[in-house]
Amino acid sequence: MGVAGFILSPVIGFVIGIFFMGLFRIIMARIHWRYGPPLYQPVIDIIKLFLQKSVSHGVIFELGLLLSLAGSVVTLLFIPIGNICPLNISGGLLVVLYLMLLAPIGIALSGGSGSNPNISIGISRKMLLALSYEVPFLLIVLTLMFYYRTISLVNLVHFQRASSWGIVSLPLAGIAYFLILPAMLGIRPFDMVEAPQEISSGLKVEYSGKFLALYYIEHAFRRFIVIALFVNLFLGGAGEPFTFLLKMVIVFVLGVFINAVFPRFRIEQAIRFNWTWPTILALAGLIITYIWGGYG
Amino acid sequence: MLTKWFKQPQKMGNKYSLWAVYFCTGCGIIEVPPVITTRWDAERFGVIPVGSPRQANLFLITGYVSLKTLKAIIRTYEQMPEPKYTVGFGSCPINGGMYWDSYNTIKHLDKYIPVDGWIAGCMPRPEAIFIAVTHLWTLIDKEMANGYKKYREKYTYYRKNQERALGKLAWPPLYNINKRNG
Numbered sequence: 356m357g358v359a360g361f362i363l364s365p366v367i368g369f370v371i372g373i374f375f376m377g378l379f380r381i382i383m384a385r386i387h388w389r390y391g392p393p394l395y396q397p398v399i400d401i402i403k404l405f406l407q408k409s410v411s412h413g414v415i416f417e418l419g420l421l422l423s424l425a426g427s428v429v430t431l432l433f434i435p436i437g438n439i440c441p442l443n444i445s446g447g448l449l450v451v452l453y454l455m456l457l458a459p460i461g462i463a464l465s466g467g468s469g470s471n472p473n474i475s476i477g478i479s480r481k482m483l484l485a486l487s488y489e490v491p492f493l494l495i496v497l498t499l500m501f502y503y504r505t506i507s508l509v510n511l512v513h514f515q516r517a518s519s520w521g522i523v524s525l526p527l528a529g530i531a532y533f534l535i536l537p538a539m540l541g542i543r544p545f546d547m548v549e550a551p552q553e554i555s556s557g558l559k560v561e562y563s564g565k566f567l568a569l570y571y572i573e574h575a576f577r578r579f580i581v582i583a584l585f586v587n588l589f590l591g592g593a594g595e596p597f598t599f600l601l602k603m604v605i606v607f608v609l610g611v612f613i614n615a616v617f618p619r620f621r622i623e624q625a626i627r628f629n630w631t632w633p634t635i636l637a638l639a640g641l642i643i644t645y646i647w648g649g650y651g
Numbered sequence: 652m653l654t655k656w657f658k659q660p661q662k663m664g665n666k667y668s669l670w671a672v673y674f675c676t677g678c679g680i681i682e683v684p685p686v687i688t689t690r691w692d693a694e695r696f697g698v699i700p701v702g703s704p705r706q707a708n709l710f711l712i713t714g715y716v717s718l719k720t721l722k723a724i725i726r727t728y729e730q731m732p733e734p735k736y737t738v739g740f741g742s743c744p745i746n747g748g749m750y751w752d753s754y755n756t757i758k759h760l761d762k763y764i765p766v767d768g769w770i771a772g773c774m775p776r777p778e779a780i781f782i783a784v785t786h787l788w789t790l791i792d793k794e795m796a797n798g799y800k801k802y803r804e805k806y807t808y809y810r811k812n813q814e815r816a817l818g819k820l821a822w823p824p825l826y827n828i829n830k831r832n833g
Contacts, residue, residue, distance in 0.1 A: 380694070384692065384694060384695075387688070387689050388689050389688075389689050389692035389694065389695075390692050390695045391692070391694060391695060392694045392695055392697060393695075396667075396668070396697060399663075399664055399667045399668045399697065400664075400668045400670075400697075402660055402663075402664040403661075403664030403665055403667075403668045403708075406660060406661040406664055407708070407732045407733070407734070408732045408733040408734075409732055410705065410732065551673065551700075551701065551702035552702070555673075555702035555703050556701065556702035556703055556706075559703070559706070560702065560703040560705065561703070561705055562705065562706065563705035563706055563732045564732050567705075567706055
């Protein structure tokens with residue numbers, strides 16, 4: 356692939372992320388028995404937001420947003436999309452774990468300079484939620500590393516393609532990841548970070564115009580990353596981008612169904628959930644893998 | 652259609668993505684939940700409610716405006732990013748409606764903030780919001796929905812009326828005040 360991958364990978368992430376936003380709104384509308392907006396409605400929204408007059412709250416407000424956007428784009432370069440993986444290094448999984456934290460920290464920095472009480476509630480909720488899903492997530496990643504005896508994402512995909520999918524050989528870890536997937540995506544049972552009815556959309560309350568557009572683009576990238584990671588870790592990745600994107604769409608639609616039928620948790624309920632069932636399943640999976648031994 | 656997008660992207664974007672600020676000003680807000688949910692689906696017109704005035708560009712004044720509400724309306728309106736559009740919903744913001752002799756309500760809203768369109772009725776049906784939205788599209792196309800420009804130009808007049816109704820205002824003026832013409 357070479358240099359072309361460095362451009363192709365973020366472009367695919369951007370286009371598919373925006374497509375997911377449109378798909379999300381259409382599927383939600385159809386589940387509510389509504390007609391719903393056109394598929395290109397997020398594109399209209401983002402064009403409008405970029406051309407609006409916007410209010411800035413200082414240098415950190417702008418730089419924090421750029422930091423989170425850059426963090427998401429760099430994370431995307433480490434994730435194989437089919438056979439496109441621009442930064443194919445041996446320790447990819449560990450680097451992704453570190454870089455995935457850049458986006459919430461950047462948003463927290465940026466939002467914090469807005470000095471609105473709703474923002475501080477939103478930030479504290481976002482950080483607590485990140486704290487709660489990181490515990491099972493790290494256990495799941497540890498299980499995978501131990502089972503396949505590699506910390507390279509590309510090798511992980513190769514091993515899964517050679518034998519069976521991760522969700523077949525490590526069912527407990529796969530189920531645990533699927534349980535924390537809504538929390539990582541920030542969708543309905545865990546959307547207390549951006550609850551428009553309680554804290555007037557929380558973190559993004561002071562964003563307007565082009566800052567809000569950048570926030571939405573960052574959100575689209577983040578959704579893409581989380582789902583692509585699930586497909587790579589448990590659904591065996593893919594040899595070419597098309598099959599990979601098909602698998603991603605299936606996982607995303609399942610996530611939208613969860614979003615459509617569940618009400619919103621409070622933050623302490625979300626933490627209690629994330630630290631019980633997904634953590635217990637992930638821990639059990641780790642112990643079973645430790646006793647039975649790894650792959651090959 | 653597509654050439655219009657390339658010629659005037661701002662106008663077209665504002666037309667098809669009107670985000671309404673979720674602010675219940677009066678009893679007319681009872682008509683808005685059916686509009687944004689299943690029965691009359693406003694999202695197919697691109698109209699969605701948002702939680703913060705910073706993100707909105709459509710302001711529905713739903714129902715009567717008391718003096719206390721007027722304060723919040725002015726602050727919300729001034730926080731919205733330009734271009735922004737206001738629609739008065741129901742007969743109360745137009746001329747006071749059934750509160751025409753009340754000591755505590757505003758009779759003519761357009762003295763305090765510029766209003767781009769009116770929906771008459773007490774209460775208007777939810778379909779009337781869609782008629783208003785499609786009419787607002789025509790106004791945006793013809794550049795007649797320029798209330799935000801008017802607010803900037805005649806800010807002295809609006810500020811004077813606001814101060815007459817509310818006494819001394821707790822926030823600084825948004826634009827320069829021309830003392831001579833005021």
